[in-house]
Amino acid sequence: MAATEGRASLGATGLSATVVLMAEVKEVLEEAMKLGPDDRASVAAELLESLEGSPEEKADVEVAWAAEIERRARRVLRGESSGASWDEVRRQTEANLTKR
Secondary structure (H helix, E strand, O other), X not given: OHHHHHHHHOOOOHHHHHHHHHHHHHHHHHHHHOOOHHHHHXXXXXXXHHOOOOHHHHHHHHHHHHHHHHHHHHHHHOOXXXXXXXXXXXXXXXXHHHHO
């Protein structure tokens, strides 16, 4: 991968730089696919975690979810919402997915 990195940084621009980077991505993927299932799962988990954002962003999401949970719980306690059964939620979800 270091050789293709050098080519990308030595002036390859536009389409040629994209081609070089895509070749690197393909090479990394091919190497990852040679791993056993447990190691591939570990790599996948690390990659997904890297997309989740900074600790500050994660904290913001946690705060937002806590506020939403509290809002919903208060509505139930005030009798403004009775919620929905799992069967109803599942039927609605399946109907929405079928529309796509």
